[in-house]
Amino acid sequence: MWDWLRGLDSSTRGIVRDGVAVAIATGAYGLSFGAISVAAGLDVWQSCALSLLVFTGASQFALVGVIGSGGAPVLAAVSGLLLGTRNTLYGLKVSPMLGWRGWRRAAAAHLLLDESTAMTITRTTREDARVGFVSTGLSIFVLWNLATLVGALAGDSLGDPRTYGLDAAVSGAFLALLWPRLDSTRNRGAAVLGAAVALCVVPLTPSGVPVLAASVVAVGMALMAKDDRSWEEP
Amino acid sequence: MIWLAVLACGVGCYLLKLAGMSVPEWVLAHPVLRRTADLLPVVLLAALVAVQALVVRGPDGPTLSIDARLAGLAAAVVALLLRAPFIVVVFVAALTAALLRL
Numbered sequence: 235m236w237d238w239l240r241g242l243d244s245s246t247r248g249i250v251r252d253g254v255a256v257a258i259a260t261g262a263y264g265l266s267f268g269a270i271s272v273a274a275g276l277d278v279w280q281s282c283a284l285s286l287l288v289f290t291g292a293s294q295f296a297l298v299g300v301i302g303s304g305g306a307p308v309l310a311a312v313s314g315l316l317l318g319t320r321n322t323l324y325g326l327k328v329s330p331m332l333g334w335r336g337w338r339r340a341a342a343a344h345l346l347l348d349e350s351t352a353m354t355i356t357r358t359t360r361e362d363a364r365v366g367f368v369s370t371g372l373s374i375f376v377l378w379n380l381a382t383l384v385g386a387l388a389g390d391s392l393g394d395p396r397t398y399g400l401d402a403a404v405s406g407a408f409l410a411l412l413w414p415r416l417d418s419t420r421n422r423g424a425a426v427l428g429a430a431v432a433l434c435v436v437p438l439t440p441s442g443v444p445v446l447a448a449s450v451v452a453v454g455m456a457l458m459a460k461d462d463r464s465w466e467e468p
Numbered sequence: 469m470i471w472l473a474v475l476a477c478g479v480g481c482y483l484l485k486l487a488g489m490s491v492p493e494w495v496l497a498h499p500v501l502r503r504t505a506d507l508l509p510v511v512l513l514a515a516l517v518a519v520q521a522l523v524v525r526g527p528d529g530p531t532l533s534i535d536a537r538l539a540g541l542a543a544a545v546v547a548l549l550l551r552a553p554f555i556v557v558v559f560v561a562a563l564t565a566a567l568l569r570l
Contacts, residue, residue, distance in 0.1 A: 284474055286478075287481075292509065293481055296512065313516075314477040315480045315481065317509055343486040344482060398566050399562035399565030401565070402537040402562055405520035412510065412517060415510050426514070428512065431515070432519055451507070456504040
């Protein structure tokens with residue numbers, strides 16, 4: 235590993251270092267995921283399986299959040315899947331830059347995340363894009379899964395999660411995931427509408443449904459929007 | 469059942485990633501589809517924030533309740549305004565709610 239690192243030129247080494255730095259920051263919140271997941275009623279193995287198999291933070295938080303509030307597991311899985319759709323858009327953007335086919339592409343798909351995308355799309359050459367993608371994706375995979383295990387074991391030994399405010403930590407975690415997306419009037423409006431729709435249907439529907447009901451806001455706003463350039467991502 | 473949800477979500481999320489890596493760009497080029505996918509995370513995360521902070525399971529099903537969780541959320545807003553990292557935001561929310569319950 236270190237021989238390989240030393241063999242790289244300095245700009246490539248810089249890309250790897252950035253990827254690992256991002257992974258350390260992301261791994262830290264794997265700790266909170268593990269603790270919150272156990273507090274929501276999943277066991278340690280289920281929490282670890284989520285991080286290994288789902289491996290995309292917002293979807294995992296959504297799944298355990300819905301289960302924690304008493305929603306049916308199928309609604310929890312659908313909430314996780316809906317949040318996972320954004321990775322499809324990332325794939326469209328990243329795939330031509332990486333230029334992989336066959337098993338390499340199939341393996342790379344598992345590492346597709348907000349962070350690995352961000353560390354890839356700024357590169358100018360295919361080689362740099364690949365180094366950015368793999369170094370970020372792989373180091374996040376390792377740290378995210380280790381952190382989930384540690385967080386879940388710690389959460390498991392805590393006892394009643396309410397004593398430690400872990401139920402409040404869940405909404406704090408969702409807000410922190412949402413925060414960077416509240417950068418336009420349109421998104422802020424969508425967030426307020428989505429929250430309002432969810433709260434309005436709470437008394438009428440079983441747990442888990444209100445969150446899914448909020449997705450009509452996304453479809454409605456998308457249908458009504460005029461075609462303008464502000465929708466194009468940077 | 470939880471295991472089933474874990475496996476289904478795992479397989480599904482992987483296929484969503486693989487689809488993005490594999491289909492040509494024009495397949496998902498319809499503007500309404502793009503905008504929906506763009507807005508979904510915002511709307512779903514906002515709904516999750518609201519539900520997690522305000523909904524409790526009562527004897528007659530879920531109802532709204534204002535309690536220490538909302539104070540935790542307010543503390544999280546302050547932490548985010550101060551540009552605190554993710555783990556600090558989560559910790560501050562938990563700590564605030566825990567202290568209020570003492």
